[in-house]
Amino acid sequence: MNLSTTTPALETRGLTIRFGGHVAVNDVSCRFTPGTLTAIVGPNGAGKTTYFNLVSGQLRATAGQVLVDGQDITGLPPSARTRRGLGRAFQLTNLFPQLTALENVRLAVQSRADAGWSLFKVWNSRRDLIEKAEAVLERVRLADKRHVAPKALSHGDQRKLEVALIIAMEPKVFMFDEPTAGMSVDEVPTVLELIHDIKQRGDATVLLVEHKMDVVRSLADRIIVLHNGTLVADGEPAEVIASPVVQEAYLGLEAARA
């Protein structure tokens, strides 16, 4: 397949943001193709989360563009970007704490239905919405917790619920920022399997910010490396991990910390 002729699901061109004199993301141009899971790595403060915030619209770029399916969405607010197919894993603060896990997922399913084919109101019957939400909870292995409020869930189950919400919204581009952060060792595999499953089904484009190199190795088709806001490496995992710039900029620091 000639990737250069495939319209990327997501592209950034010269994406830049300055905070005062500090350039947190510096001229990052990158294309993300459907069916590919790209890990974004780099040391603390490299600009990974800021890059995500620029893509999802939480931050406005100082310069550069964000394109979804070839269309410029740089001027759009986060909600409009979501409707164009950008899905960023929710943080718990985005959930309705007084509602159950099932009701939260149902709202996510409904938002997708409302944004989708207005001619087909099939999902707008309450039963259909609930059935779909239940299927999503089943998929993330939270079916038995469907009547529990998010704040009463364990930390690991809360992260699974975040994955359920993004699955329910059926985005073209899935964005995960350290999805296993703070999880216990035995909870990590479930979330990794879920992300692997998202990648295997259909032609989702997945972006994953992740510090743990074993997670990156097991999931990524491609790694890009940010360092001081600049994209310094981009390629197949084995090649990128072995490159001197990564050994020095990232893995070297990890080794030094260990």
Ligand SMILES: Nc1ncnc2c1ncn2[C@@H]1O[C@H](COP(=O)(O)OP(=O)(O)OP(=O)(O)O)[C@@H](O)[C@H]1O
């Ligand atoms: N709103 C802001 N105002 C000022 N500086 C900011 C702001 N957001 C981020 N920065 C700075 O931008 C740089 C990049 O931060 P960012 O959080 O994107 O790094 P990161 O690669 O995600 O780091 P980590 O791995 O620690 O999460 C840091 O120097 C940070 O202090």
